[in-house]
Amino acid sequence: MTHEEMGELYELYALGVLEPEEKSEMEEHLARNCPVCQAGMRRGLAFGALLGTLPDSEDPPKRLRRRILASVGVESGTGYSWMGALAFLSACLLVWVGFLSKESSRKGEETERMRTALRQSTSDLSKVQAALSFLNEPDTEQVVFGKGQPLPPRGRVFVNAARGVMLMASNLPAAPTGKIYEMWLVPKIGAPIPAGLFQADAQGNALYILNQAVNRSATKAIAVTLEPESGSTTPTMPLVIAAGLSD
Amino acid sequence: MVFFLPLLAAVLEGKDETDLVGRLQRRDPQALAELYDRYGRIAYGLIHRVVRNAAAAEDLVQETFLRVWNRVHGFDPAKGTLGPWVLTVARNRAIDYLRSVDGRMAQSAFEIEKMEQPSVFNDFEREIMNIDRVKLLKEAFQKLTPNQREVLELAYYEGLSQTEMAERLKQPLGTVKTWVRTALKTLREQLGEAAIA
Numbered sequence: 126m127t128h129e130e131m132g133e134l135y136e137l138y139a140l141g142v143l144e145p146e147e148k149s150e151m152e153e154h155l156a157r158n159c160p161v162c163q164a165g166m167r168r169g170l171a172f173g174a175l176l177g178t179l180p181d182s183e184d185p186p187k188r189l190r191r192r193i194l195a196s197v198g199v200e201s202g203t204g205y206s207w208m209g210a211l212a213f214l215s216a217c218l219l220v221w222v223g224f225l226s227k228e229s230s231r232k233g234e235e236t237e238r239m240r241t242a243l244r245q246s247t248s249d250l251s252k253v254q255a256a257l258s259f260l261n262e263p264d265t266e267q268v269v270f271g272k273g274q275p276l277p278p279r280g281r282v283f284v285n286a287a288r289g290v291m292l293m294a295s296n297l298p299a300a301p302t303g304k305i306y307e308m309w310l311v312p313k314i315g316a317p318i319p320a321g322l323f324q325a326d327a328q329g330n331a332l333y334i335l336n337q338a339v340n341r342s343a344t345k346a347i348a349v350t351l352e353p354e355s356g357s358t359t360p361t362m363p364l365v366i367a368a369g370l371s372d
Numbered sequence: 373m374v375f376f377l378p379l380l381a382a383v384l385e386g387k388d389e390t391d392l393v394g395r396l397q398r399r400d401p402q403a404l405a406e407l408y409d410r411y412g413r414i415a416y417g418l419i420h421r422v423v424r425n426a427a428a429a430e431d432l433v434q435e436t437f438l439r440v441w442n443r444v445h446g447f448d449p450a451k452g453t454l455g456p457w458v459l460t461v462a463r464n465r466a467i468d469y470l471r472s473v474d475g476r477m478a479q480s481a482f483e484i485e486k487m488e489q490p491s492v493f494n495d496f497e498r499e500i501m502n503i504d505r506v507k508l509l510k511e512a513f514q515k516l517t518p519n520q521r522e523v524l525e526l527a528y529y530e531g532l533s534q535t536e537m538a539e540r541l542k543q544p545l546g547t548v549k550t551w552v553r554t555a556l557k558t559l560r561e562q563l564g565e566a567a568i569a
Binding site: 132133136137139140141142143144170171172173174175176177178179180181182183184185186189190192193194196197198199 | 399401404405408409412413414416417418420421426429430433434437438441455456457459460462463464467487492493505506509510513524527528531532533534535552553556557559
């Protein structure tokens, strides 16, 4: 077999896939230290190595690295030097400090949340006490609004000429951004009188008390509208609540 | 396939490996860790492609790196580069495994081992597997006909001889030999000046 005829056989020899007769002939050539064959062999081996780059690289499982290193005496998890252990300890320390800092911050936030909740509860309690006091007044009269209507809101208005007006409402839609609810005293004659601003809570409930004497006989209704956050001097239609008082 | 080329480039065109080989020869376990970090992904990808079994691939990657670790004293760091050797050992371990599973041990493991002696890789030029060659090979491989690609894959990934390929493909031996010859010739031509000398 001539060198020219051997052509691709170097690559196949390097891959270990030559037929027995071809392999014998190849080895005869190589045994002669023929420079052409030596070069052909190098080419074949390099070609084989290059073919090894064709498949996509893949991430082996992480345990494999530990396995291989353990098989040459590197204990799993101990690293290779004190530097590794030191780095690991430093990392642990950093994590611990970070945890403490976060925990402290979390506790601070929790305390603040509890303070806020306490303030809210105290405020709610004051409102309830004021409402009870309002309701206990013998001259307080009440008007139900929204009853039987398919759409919210519903509730009651309590009027006491000496104490003022208390509004208890539910199913109030959330006020749009930049808007607030405003209560109005609607007189029998003349323009509605602003009677205070309030917001509903997240559940759509509101308890609002106007603590000022009202001219009960001159008032024919209590109304609520949605107004800009600074409030209005005249109501913006439509009315959200309209509770008519008896004559 | 192109997305991993930058990673491959980083591996294949990395720093001089003289120091790494020296430390491997002095039995420094950290050097083995470096060797694995450098070639572990490529070796695992190649072996997994051949054996198509993750558990077997793990065993064979371990065998590959231990073989390199145990034989590295025969490697001349001044003359060679580790990449081609590691990949050759990886491929040969995988083919040896396939043959043992298929009962094809007659295709002697000894012959394969001869091709992975470190001294065989001593005269390789340092840039034998540079990224340009790898890219060119990938492009050239895609230009082969399906039959040409298949016979090269059967030889490389399954270790089949041309006679075995002919049986597998139910084609005349002459046809298979033509496909192999043409495929190799085409690759050499496509690689052009970057062809392996």
